Amino acid sequence: MVNIPYEPPMEVNTNQISKFISKISIPWTITIGYLTIILLVPMAALILKSSTLGFGKFWEIATSDVAISAYQVTFITAIFAGLINGLMGTLLAWVLVRYDFPGRKIFDAMIDIPFALPTAVAGLVLATVYSPTGWIGQFFTPFGIKIAFSQLGVFVAMLFISLPFVVRTLQPVLQEMERETEEASWALGATDWQTFRLVILPPLIPPILTGVALGFSRAVGEYGSIVVIASNIPFQDLIAPVLVFQRLEEYDYVGATVIGAVLLLISLVLLLVINFLQKWGSNYAEN
Amino acid sequence: MQKIKSVETWLIIVALAYLALILIIPAISVFYEAFHKGVQPFFEAIQTREFTVAVELTVIIALIAVPLNTVFGLCAAWVIARNNFKGKTFLVSLIDLPFSISPVVAGLMIVLLYGRNGWFGPFLESIDAKIVFALPGMTLATIFVTFPFVAREVIPVLEEVGTEQEEAARTLGASDWQIFWRVTLPSIRWGLLYGVLLTNARAMGEFGAVAVVSGSIIGQTATLPIFVELAYKNYQTEAAFSAAVVLGLLGALTLIFKEILERKTKIKEV
Amino acid sequence: MSIIVDNVSKSFGSFQALKDIHLEVKPNTLVALLGPSGSGKSTLLRTIAGLENPDQGRIVINGKDTTGVDIRKRNIGFVFQHYALFKHLTIRENIAFGLRIRKSSEAHIKERVTELLNLIQLEGLGNRYPSQLSGGQRQRVALARALAVQPEVLLLDEPFGALDAKVRKELRAWLRRLHDDVHITSVFVTHDQEEAMEVADEIVVMSNGKIEQIGSPAEIYDNPASPFVIKFIGEVNILPSHAPLFTNNNHFGEEIFVRPHELDILLEDDGNSSRAVVKRIIHLGWEIQAELAVDSWELTAHLTREKFDRLQLRHNQTVYIKPSRVKSFREDSVAV
Numbered sequence: 001m002v003n004i005p006y007e008p009p010m011e012v013n014t015n016q017i018s019k020f021i022s023k024i025s026i027p028w029t030i031t032i033g034y035l036t037i038i039l040l041v042p043m044a045a046l047i048l049k050s051s052t053l054g055f056g057k058f059w060e061i062a063t064s065d066v067a068i069s070a071y072q073v074t075f076i077t078a079i080f081a082g083l084i085n086g087l088m089g090t091l092l093a094w095v096l097v098r099y100d101f102p103g104r105k106i107f108d109a110m111i112d113i114p115f116a117l118p119t120a121v122a123g124l125v126l127a128t129v130y131s132p133t134g135w136i137g138q139f140f141t142p143f144g145i146k147i148a149f150s151q152l153g154v155f156v157a158m159l160f161i162s163l164p165f166v167v168r169t170l171q172p173v174l175q176e177m178e179r180e181t182e183e184a185s186w187a188l189g190a191t192d193w194q195t196f197r198l199v200i201l202p203p204l205i206p207p208i209l210t211g212v213a214l215g216f217s218r219a220v221g222e223y224g225s226i227v228v229i230a231s232n233i234p235f236q237d238l239i240a241p242v243l244v245f246q247r248l249e250e251y252d253y254v255g256a257t258v259i260g261a262v263l264l265l266i267s268l269v270l271l272l273v274i275n276f277l278q279k280w281g282s283n284y285a286e287n
Numbered sequence: 288m289q290k291i292k293s294v295e296t297w298l299i300i301v302a303l304a305y306l307a308l309i310l311i312i313p314a315i316s317v318f319y320e321a322f323h324k325g326v327q328p329f330f331e332a333i334q335t336r337e338f339t340v341a342v343e344l345t346v347i348i349a350l351i352a353v354p355l356n357t358v359f360g361l362c363a364a365w366v367i368a369r370n371n372f373k374g375k376t377f378l379v380s381l382i383d384l385p386f387s388i389s390p391v392v393a394g395l396m397i398v399l400l401y402g403r404n405g406w407f408g409p410f411l412e413s414i415d416a417k418i419v420f421a422l423p424g425m426t427l428a429t430i431f432v433t434f435p436f437v438a439r440e441v442i443p444v445l446e447e448v449g450t451e452q453e454e455a456a457r458t459l460g461a462s463d464w465q466i467f468w469r470v471t472l473p474s475i476r477w478g479l480l481y482g483v484l485l486t487n488a489r490a491m492g493e494f495g496a497v498a499v500v501s502g503s504i505i506g507q508t509a510t511l512p513i514f515v516e517l518a519y520k521n522y523q524t525e526a527a528f529s530a531a532v533v534l535g536l537l538g539a540l541t542l543i544f545k546e547i548l549e550r551k552t553k554i555k556e557v
Numbered sequence: 558m559s560i561i562v563d564n565v566s567k568s569f570g571s572f573q574a575l576k577d578i579h580l581e582v583k584p585n586t587l588v589a590l591l592g593p594s595g596s597g598k599s600t601l602l603r604t605i606a607g608l609e610n611p612d613q614g615r616i617v618i619n620g621k622d623t624t625g626v627d628i629r630k631r632n633i634g635f636v637f638q639h640y641a642l643f644k645h646l647t648i649r650e651n652i653a654f655g656l657r658i659r660k661s662s663e664a665h666i667k668e669r670v671t672e673l674l675n676l677i678q679l680e681g682l683g684n685r686y687p688s689q690l691s692g693g694q695r696q697r698v699a700l701a702r703a704l705a706v707q708p709e710v711l712l713l714d715e716p717f718g719a720l721d722a723k724v725r726k727e728l729r730a731w732l733r734r735l736h737d738d739v740h741i742t743s744v745f746v747t748h749d750q751e752e753a754m755e756v757a758d759e760i761v762v763m764s765n766g767k768i769e770q771i772g773s774p775a776e777i778y779d780n781p782a783s784p785f786v787i788k789f790i791g792e793v794n795i796l797p798s799h800a801p802l803f804t805n806n807n808h809f810g811e812e813i814f815v816r817p818h819e820l821d822i823l824l825e826d827d828g829n830s831s832r833a834v835v836k837r838i839i840h841l842g843w844e845i846q847a848e849l850a851v852d853s854w855e856l857t858a859h860l861t862r863e864k865f866d867r868l869q870l871r872h873n874q875t876v877y878i879k880p881s882r883v884k885s886f887r888e889d890s891v892a893v
Contacts, residue, residue, distance in 0.1 A: 027362035042396035116538035118492025120512035180641035187635035188655030221389030223495030
């Protein structure tokens with residue numbers, strides 16, 4: 001990593017070369033050095049610490065009942081949130097790009113609220129609005145549905161934080177899509193539904209999946225909003241990141257490390273998936 | 288024609304209803320909850336010592352993390368946009384990594400490194416330095432979760448600007464430093480500002496990573512987001528919402544500046 | 558299959574794009590809609606296609622009134638300027654699209670697509686994606702896709718507008734040959750007069766939402782119907798009618814028009830010519846362009862190489878010019 005690939009330009013005397021190196025090396029040094037201190041060494045600490053446990057012990061903690069239940073709550077909720085946002089995010093992107101209505105620009109800007117509003121505040125307001133007596137929660141209380149302080153609360157928080165991803169990955173693709181291809185499809189006799197299914201939707205699948213995966217990845221790692229809106233009871237609505245936090249609070253560093261390492265591994269896998277989806281999406285693009 | 292119009296209307300209604308339910312109503316409720324009993328409770332809450340400490344801590348951490356990450360982001364963007372080398376894609380993914388890692392895991396890493404039982408724990412204890420459960424650790428955690436923003440926003444701008452102007456300046460006799468200040472920086476300034484804006488918003492709002500390393504002692508190591516949670520869990524709803532509204536305003540300002548910068552640069556990114 | 562555009566008008570907000578257009582396209586001809594941008598030619602084409610609905614008037618295709626009929630039911634082939642190929646489908650699948658919509662049998666689709674790939678000379682490229690083709694190839698695929706469903710009429714919107722000059726020239730010669738083979742009633746939009754002249758049987762010159770003239774390429778060039786047409790088609794010298802040249806001619810209106818190749822250069826005054834000074838000589842290869850000054854007016858003359866060599870023109874030489882044909886228009890735009 002620290003090796004700087006460098007090809008000296010031809011016909012340059014050594015003085016110029018050293019000048020060139022000194023110029024090139026400042027940004028390189030800062031980039032590599034900073035990444036090492038801030039990112040690589042801490043990651044190494046986590047990985048090495050968990051590897052000292054030995055596989056048996058690691059596996060035992062990683063697959064303990066409470067951990068398994070926490071993964072389940074995290075992933076199942078995140079998958080549902082991803083699916084709903086895949087659908088609603090696509091609809092929102094479509095509506096924002098294709099239709100004109102009063103306040104469109106403001107609604108568009110509001111999509112970014114989850115990026116701008118700190119997660120603790122998001123958790124606080126969601127817990128309030130979706131509490132049994134809250135603005136929205138009160139309409140669910142008569143049906144015996146409790147949102148805040150349950151797995152449904154986790155679900156709502158995940159919907160909140162992952163909503164922008166689908167919308168924002170889809171918008172540029174929708175904007176670049178030529179209206180002419182739809183007209184071409186009509187000219188060839190396709191109905192509106194056929195046009196949507198055969199012409200509009202297929203190029204949108206990769207960006208939609210990319211957005212869903214980005215949102216899912218964010219939801220799986222989310223802590224701030226969920227810790228506030230959930231009751232964080234094991235086997236009920238306890239998610240994996242909160243479990244890591246609880247282990248640390250109990251000074252159970254080993255437990256925290258193992259579950260943390262599992263989460264890290266999952267996020268790396270998700271990163272690979274996202275990269276693959278983005279490559280797939282760029283296949284249709286013009287060069 | 289009529290049928291198409293009504294389908295359009297329904298799609299807009301459904302989309303906006305969802306947006307309202309998930310984003311807009313909750314966002315508005317911050318301001319309602321903070322002020323529905325008048326401004327008096329708010330001003331009382333923000334004058335407490337705990338609150339002042341939280342604000343100070345949040346600002347100090349941002350003041351350290353944002354400039355450091357800006358310098359790093361500029362360097363990394365230059366390395367990636369202006370050089371061709373093996374492993375470039377890898378470096379880009381590496382820089383993006385903090386966005387995929389759970390903030391709690393990020394905090395955990397710092398504890399494992401600088402905590403009492405961590406790699407550097409014994410050494411730090413011997414020189415009587417405290418990183419975890421103190422300002423340095425919280426700053427490190429903040430830096431970790433926010434360092435990709437600047438590089439991410441500047442790389443595409445730098446690539447788009449190209450090298451022609453820099454080469455032109457070089458032929459006119461400008462030094463590297465002069466080129467940076469007079470040519471490169473002005474042409475990337477909006478993208479850079481956009482990155483700095485996002486860095487700052489996340490730095491001031493970060494909760495999970497900082498909470499892990501802070502020990503969360505109100506009045507000592509609680510930043511504003513931690514203050515929100517602690518106050519809420521202690522049933523001090525008014526204090527919680529007073530802090531939340533300050534962060535909410537920060538978020539609103541961020542969105543407004545973001546919109547302005549997006550118009551200037553025409554970038555819209557996740 | 559004929560197309561009749563019957564008194565069609567169309568506005569976008571306060572902008573009137575088409576003003577009372579009447580046009581008849583004879584069966585099996587290739588017609589060009591020619592005009593500058595904003596002249597309404599694309600709107601007219603899109604109205605014929607049914608992509609736009611006229612505010613008033615009728616579109617009759619093959620004897621049937623299709624006004625208000627959805628484009629899907631008109632059986633029209635439409636080719637877009639920017640190809641509008643489906644990027645996620647291969648070339649074969651792009652061409653097959655319309656047939657699949659019509660639920661043709663697989664065997665028929667396969668046969669037809671192969672036939673069309675041969676027609677557009679892209680036999681080996683059927684399994685590629687549009688992004689792997691050049692602009693000219695993409696436009697040919699777009700044409701094949703439109704032809705696959707055997708439309709009654711073919712409409713092309715600036716079909717060569719996005720291509721570079723050389724490919725453009727090749728493609729339009731190809732389109733002409735294709736039309737001679739397929740004989741489908743076709744209308745294409747262009748702003749390039751040379752393209753219209755070369756490809757079309759008949760040219761419709763449009764400006765400001767109105768038809769200025771309809772005629773064969775030769776008619777349009779030799780007998781332009783209005784000052785707009787003479788200015789838009791080919792090069793022309795424009796002089797105010799009070800200019801003291803050619804005073805022995807009868808002319809009308811405020812301007813008189815002389816084509817550069819219809820301006821004769823003499824070395825001696827024949828009593829019917831005007832004195833001029835050669836200001837600049839430009840060699841265009843196969844012909845010579847001479848820029849001449851008559852008092853304060855400047856005129857351009859085109860002469861053959863042969864003639865130029867005979868006259869041995871030089872810079873600042875004094876010569877005598879005599880138009881072989883002068884054109885002027887009455888106020889009501891009737892050519893004289």
